[in-house]
Amino acid sequence: MSYPRLVSNLDSIRHNVREISKMCHGFGIELVGVVKVARGEPLLAQIYLENGVDIIGDSRIQNIKRMRQNGIKGPFMLLRIPMISEIEDVVENVDIVLVSELEVARRIGKMAASHGKRQKIIYMVDVGDLREGVWFTKAVDEIVESSKIKGIDLYGIGTNLGCYGGVIPDLDNMNLLAEIGQKIRERGVEFKVISGGNTAALYMVENKTIPQSINEYRLGESLILGTDTTNNISFKFLKQDTFTLETEIIELKTKPSVPYGKIGRDAMGRIPVFEDLGNRLKAIIAIGEQDIDPAGLIPLDKGIKVLHASSDHTVLDVSDFDGRLKLGDILKFRLTYSALLRAMTSEYVEKVW
Numbered sequence: 001m002s003y004p005r006l007v008s009n010l011d012s013i014r015h016n017v018r019e020i021s022k023m024c025h026g027f028g029i030e031l032v033g034v035v036k037v038a039r040g041e042p043l044l045a046q047i048y049l050e051n052g053v054d055i056i057g058d059s060r061i062q063n064i065k066r067m068r069q070n071g072i073k074g075p076f077m078l079l080r081i082p083m084i085s086e087i088e089d090v091v092e093n094v095d096i097v098l099v100s101e102l103e104v105a106r107r108i109g110k111m112a113a114s115h116g117k118r119q120k121i122i123y124m125v126d127v128g129d130l131r132e133g134v135w136f137t138k139a140v141d142e143i144v145e146s147s148k149i150k151g152i153d154l155y156g157i158g159t160n161l162g163c164y165g166g167v168i169p170d171l172d173n174m175n176l177l178a179e180i181g182q183k184i185r186e187r188g189v190e191f192k193v194i195s196g197g198n199t200a201a202l203y204m205v206e207n208k209t210i211p212q213s214i215n216e217y218r219l220g221e222s223l224i225l226g227t228d229t230t231n232n233i234s235f236k237f238l239k240q241d242t243f244t245l246e247t248e249i250i251e252l253k254t255k256p257s258v259p260y261g262k263i264g265r266d267a268m269g270r271i272p273v274f275e276d277l278g279n280r281l282k283a284i285i286a287i288g289e290q291d292i293d294p295a296g297l298i299p300l301d302k303g304i305k306v307l308h309a310s311s312d313h314t315v316l317d318v319s320d321f322d323g324r325l326k327l328g329d330i331l332k333f334r335l336t337y338s339a340l341l342r343a344m345t346s347e348y349v350e351k352v353w
């Protein structure tokens with residue numbers, strides 16, 4: 001067996017997908033299952049589709065192409081607004097694409113028309129988080145304009161919150177999006193969805209406050225981890241034991257808790273801070289910043305604390321661990337979204353599905 005390994009618990013993932021799709025469908029909400037954190041793993045997409053997800057979402061065209069090549073039928077949504085240089089790939093491989101620029105919509109329309117088809121788009125509105133989208137005060141005109149482009153089929157409008165500015169989805173910004181949708185419809189433009197939310201907005205479905213006209217959610221973190229980082233929630237009706245990271249101890253020694261010598265910057269350019277707790281038993285595990293976000297490692301054993309990491313080494317304080325550790329022992333962790341993202345992306349971490 002090789003370490004580090006990332007071991008999935010498919011039963012818990014299935015549980016999350018079923019519970020969330022049941023809840024969303026109960027509200028007439030179409031569910032886009034986002035697989036980007038797992039680099040578009042085809043097995044994951046298959047599980048999503050078999051357990052209630054309506055559309056597979058990913059931010060990278062490479063992942064969508066790989067899923068297609070592995071027999072996943074889709075439909076597929078490209079979540080990251082496309083580069084002009086990838087528009088041909090988008091038209092050939094993507095069913096629905098998020099867009100936030102008229103120029104891009106025009107180029108997509110032209111490419112789609114030359115392929116003898118119409119490309120479905122969701123036009124993104126920025127209701128405050130400052131990532132993608134037309135600023136809400138200008139949204140109605142721009143989106144009406146996009147709907148007139150030859151080769152374009154306006155599938156819906158959408159917004160993304162909580163990811164960049166950390167703005168929390170609430171009744172104010174969801175109603176703002178719903179009103180923009182209403183005004184566009186009053187101008188005689190029809191479309192299917194108002195794509196209101198990612199995981200940060202799931203709590204509004206759970207507590208039944210989401211406005212009725214919001215009828216699509218694009219969910220990643222909640223399906224795969226059962227958590228919502230923006231609102232700092234672990235959902236009670238979901239499972240959080242979906243992934244376990246297994247790492248191996250390569251050094252085990254008692255050392256001071258404060259470095260000896262003059263302090264400059266660490267391997268990542270940070271100035272590390274240390275608390276003097278005297279001598280402590282430390283374990284080094286063979287994983288580092290290249291493979292995980294050390295702040296996102298959650299030890300499964302009591303009495304283990306993640307101290308600090310450089311690119312390939314992570315140092316733990318194991319003094320309070322109840323039991324005896326030895327070199328070669330395997331220590332297990334849960335991961336936050338950011339740690340999972342890096343572990344999935346690192347080729348040095350073996351994936352066990």
Ligand SMILES: *Cc1c(COP(=O)(O)O)cnc(C)c1O
Nearest residue numbers: 034079160198199218219220221
């Ligand atoms: C990543 C992403 C999502 C999913 O976000 P989660 O917080 O993981 O639910 C939804 N929409 C867009 C545009 C995204 O990029």
